[in-house]
Amino acid sequence: MKWTHEASGFDEAFEPSGRARPHYKTVLSILQGFSGPEIERRERLQKLSLLNQGITFTVYGEKDGIERIFPFDFVPRIIPAAEWRGIEAGLVQRITALGLFLRDIYGEQKCLKDGIVPAPLVYSRHEYKRELLGVVPPRGIFTHIVGTDIIRNDAGEYLVLEDNCRCPSGVSYVLENRNLLQRVFPELFGASPVQPVKDYPDLLLQTLQHVASRMSQKPVIVILTPGLYNSAYFEHSFLAREMGVFLVEGHDLIVEDNHVFMRTTQGKQRVDVIYRRIDDDYLDPLAFRRDSILGVPGLVNAYRDGHVALANAPGAGVADDKSIYAFIPALIRYYLGEDARLPQVPTYLGFRQADLAYILDHLDTLVVKTTGDSGGYGMLMGPFATKTEIEAFRDKVRRNPGNYIAQPLVNLSAHATYTDRGFEPRRIDLRPFVLYGDKIRVLPGGLTRVALRPGSYVVNSSQGGGSKDTWVLAPREA
Amino acid sequence: MLSRVANALYWMGRYLERAENLTRCLLVTEELSTEIHAFNEKLAQAEWSDLGAIFPGDVDGGSDLDHLRGFLAGARNPYSILFSLGKARENARAVREALSVEVFVTLNETYRALEAHASDGSADRPDVRGALSTTHTGLLSIVGAVEHTLSRDQGWLFLKLGESLERVYRTAAYLRAKLPGLLTPPPDTDIPLYYVQWRSLLRSLSSLENYRKLHGARLEPHAVIEFMLFDPHAPRSILFGAAAVKAHLEEISGTRELTVPARIVGRLHARLCYHDEGPALPLLDDVQAELGRTHDALDLLYFGT
Numbered sequence: 001m002k003w004t005h006e007a008s009g010f011d012e013a014f015e016p017s018g019r020a021r022p023h024y025k026t027v028l029s030i031l032q033g034f035s036g037p038e039i040e041r042r043e044r045l046q047k048l049s050l051l052n053q054g055i056t057f058t059v060y061g062e063k064d065g066i067e068r069i070f071p072f073d074f075v076p077r078i079i080p081a082a083e084w085r086g087i088e089a090g091l092v093q094r095i096t097a098l099g100l101f102l103r104d105i106y107g108e109q110k111c112l113k114d115g116i117v118p119a120p121l122v123y124s125r126h127e128y129k130r131e132l133l134g135v136v137p138p139r140g141i142f143t144h145i146v147g148t149d150i151i152r153n154d155a156g157e158y159l160v161l162e163d164n165c166r167c168p169s170g171v172s173y174v175l176e177n178r179n180l181l182q183r184v185f186p187e188l189f190g191a192s193p194v195q196p197v198k199d200y201p202d203l204l205l206q207t208l209q210h211v212a213s214r215m216s217q218k219p220v221i222v223i224l225t226p227g228l229y230n231s232a233y234f235e236h237s238f239l240a241r242e243m244g245v246f247l248v249e250g251h252d253l254i255v256e257d258n259h260v261f262m263r264t265t266q267g268k269q270r271v272d273v274i275y276r277r278i279d280d281d282y283l284d285p286l287a288f289r290r291d292s293i294l295g296v297p298g299l300v301n302a303y304r305d306g307h308v309a310l311a312n313a314p315g316a317g318v319a320d321d322k323s324i325y326a327f328i329p330a331l332i333r334y335y336l337g338e339d340a341r342l343p344q345v346p347t348y349l350g351f352r353q354a355d356l357a358y359i360l361d362h363l364d365t366l367v368v369k370t371t372g373d374s375g376g377y378g379m380l381m382g383p384f385a386t387k388t389e390i391e392a393f394r395d396k397v398r399r400n401p402g403n404y405i406a407q408p409l410v411n412l413s414a415h416a417t418y419t420d421r422g423f424e425p426r427r428i429d430l431r432p433f434v435l436y437g438d439k440i441r442v443l444p445g446g447l448t449r450v451a452l453r454p455g456s457y458v459v460n461s462s463q464g465g466g467s468k469d470t471w472v473l474a475p476r477e478a
Numbered sequence: 479m480l481s482r483v484a485n486a487l488y489w490m491g492r493y494l495e496r497a498e499n500l501t502r503c504l505l506v507t508e509e510l511s512t513e514i515h516a517f518n519e520k521l522a523q524a525e526w527s528d529l530g531a532i533f534p535g536d537v538d539g540g541s542d543l544d545h546l547r548g549f550l551a552g553a554r555n556p557y558s559i560l561f562s563l564g565k566a567r568e569n570a571r572a573v574r575e576a577l578s579v580e581v582f583v584t585l586n587e588t589y590r591a592l593e594a595h596a597s598d599g600s601a602d603r604p605d606v607r608g609a610l611s612t613t614h615t616g617l618l619s620i621v622g623a624v625e626h627t628l629s630r631d632q633g634w635l636f637l638k639l640g641e642s643l644e645r646v647y648r649t650a651a652y653l654r655a656k657l658p659g660l661l662t663p664p665p666d667t668d669i670p671l672y673y674v675q676w677r678s679l680l681r682s683l684s685s686l687e688n689y690r691k692l693h694g695a696r697l698e699p700h701a702v703i704e705f706m707l708f709d710p711h712a713p714r715s716i717l718f719g720a721a722a723v724k725a726h727l728e729e730i731s732g733t734r735e736l737t738v739p740a741r742i743v744g745r746l747h748a749r750l751c752y753h754d755e756g757p758a759l760p761l762l763d764d765v766q767a768e769l770g771r772t773h774d775a776l777d778l779l780y781f782g783t
Contacts, residue, residue, distance in 0.1 A: 054586050238574075265479055265480075265730070
């Protein structure tokens with residue numbers, strides 16, 4: 001089988017000379033020992049296994065085959081112990097600061113008064129919920145589950161690209177990818193000390209139990225899903241099964257006297273903690289969008305009264321806004337008195353007059369993003385865009401500059417990936433999952449997403465992305 | 479447990495049972511039709527139309543292969559095996575967290591294999607028979623997975639309730655469709671053929687061996703009817719089925735007062751227990767009507783749909 005390495009940008013598996021990096025040597029030599037037909041046979045096995053287990057996601061706007069498997073590439077992404085230590089410490093620091101920021105802007109608003117973040121910027125964010133000013137969530141935790149997207153630049157430096165503080169998805173694939181790789185390529189695990197990830201459901205359950213208000217009795221914990229046709233439904237049901245908690249839809253819940261109950265065959269049963277996988281806007285038609293049929297009328301008031309914990313807390317989404325992002329290094333310094341351990345991508349704000357002029361002058365070299373959108377939607381990749389696309393975007397930015405930010409294009413790192421032409425480099429990113437309970441824990445590894453189209457930078461599952469098993473190697477025993 | 483989940487499990491049980499019943503009936507009907515076609519073509523056709531009365535749905539064309547295909551996966555047939563299996567899977571998908579991995583995977587595999595077969599338009603009779611047998615084995619595996627891996631909680635009870643209610647309902651429908659013709663055979667009926675039909679009836683209700691254990695090889699029409707209605711041990715007799723529905727309902731409601739569905743089924747069960755000699759057909763009509771009322775009462779009490 002042919003192996004090619006990446007000429008432009010950082011190659012995870014190979015040094016520029018073409019030699020395998022030290023931490024990849026073992027795995028690559030095992031894979032290189034397989035014949036082409038043997039690799040193909042195992043690829044088929046792996047696809048069949050995904051289909052039979054129903055590990056699928058739903059693509060919006062597609063007529064046929066609404067259930068699709070999330071393509072899995074079996075060449076694992078490997079992170080050495082020392083590199084992981086840096087990422088882990090950086091994430092703990094960052095999530096700590098984000099938590100302090102959220103408590104602050106929904107409380108005393110010191111960072112706004114001290115001018116660290118412009119108040120009008122915060123107030124103009126759609127995800128900032130003024131209704132919740134002064135509401136302290138149980139144990140003061142806003143972001144119980146965060147998925148932070150990390151990329152590597154040409155020098156191999158890890159950079160934070162964005163935080164996901166609402167309902168980050170993908171963790172079920174982290175667990176299923178590991179299962180799948182262990183089943184299809186057990187040989188790979190023989191020689192490498194890979195840190196396990198399978199205790200995630202236990203840790204998540206502990207995280208959720210930590211914020212239950214009724215401590216004397218066994219708290220009732222539920223996952224609130226928009227339902228079967230949501231793209232991440234598999235994950236919702238997977239996590240409910242793995243944690244042994246109820247999976248509920250909006251109409252399964254009712255609020256009475258500011259307490260939340262679920263409708264069961266034995267009548268009403270009180271609910272203590274809701275891991276909601278529904279956006280703020282759809283959570284409660286009485287509080288936010290009135291046309292929401294996914295939500296539960298009265299839920300936000302029950303939360304406000306402290307009778308139910310919501311994970312993540314409503315209003316937490318403002319912390320992952322793409323323009324707030326630009327202020328996070330300053331916020332880390334402000335709250336913790338430390339420099340940010342993980343660098344991030346330089347960001348120009350449409351909100352700032354000087355930046356706006358720069359953005360409009362450099363649309364053809366910048367990546368422009370809509371602040372509220374995610375999933376790779378609503379963005380302009382300047383270097384790859386046509387003149388017409390650029391001009392269309394220029395209009396949009398001019399009309400509503402506060403809704404846009406721009407960043408220089410960062411060459412994502414590339415990773416050897418199995419294709420029908422042999423093993424070729426494809427662009428990847430990394431989404432580690434961070435749990436905030438009695439302390440902050442980072443699941444070793446996370447979801448490595450891979451852009452399967454050659455040269456593509458778009459790793460989103462909805463737009464032709466796949467994923468890899470992510471290995472964090474255990475520290476070598478001295 | 480959640481009303482929505484209970485409802486999905488109940489329907490999953492019903493659809494799985496329905497798919498299994500039809501798979502078995504199709505295998506028997508196909509054989510019977512092949513066997514008697516040369517003797518009595520009208521009778522062979524009647525076998526297919528009887529099946530259509532038990533599992534009402536449209537079938538395009540009149541050949542044996544058309545019927546087989548129509549009942550297996552006909553596009554316009556809401557009682558086809560593929561349709562029922564698809565519905566069972568849809569319900570399972572909506573409550574995956576209430577099921578074990580084994581149950582979901584066997585169901586998913588069985589459905590996907592049948593779906594793949596259905597999209598292959600070139601299938602001939604042996605192919606369809608092959609698909610039927612594979613599906614039947616798959617359905618039994620699902621039942622096995624349910625038996626071996628699911629916790630005996632409320633969810634399991636609702637699944638079993640759906641299964642037992644569907645089973646006794648379908649047995650009643652089957653007998654109701656077959657008995658009128660069998661009890662008043664046309665004067666020109668060939669005697670060996672007549673007994674082939676009674677044998678097929680027992681096989682369709684997977685009761686031939688059980689009947690023989692009790693009565694030996696002789697197929698006495700009245701003994702067969704008595705057996706299918708009142709045998710206390712045969713899993714597909716009406717009495718056995720009513721007792722199963724009753725037991726599941728009582729276990730679901732626990733020690734609380736008698737619920738509306740439990741009353742309906744309790745009365746039906748008592749009536750079957752103390753039934754004297756009498757015509758079978760009105761009794762079968764009543765069984766179906768009472769089960770319909772039971773379903774409505776369940777909906778109101780537990781599912782709130």
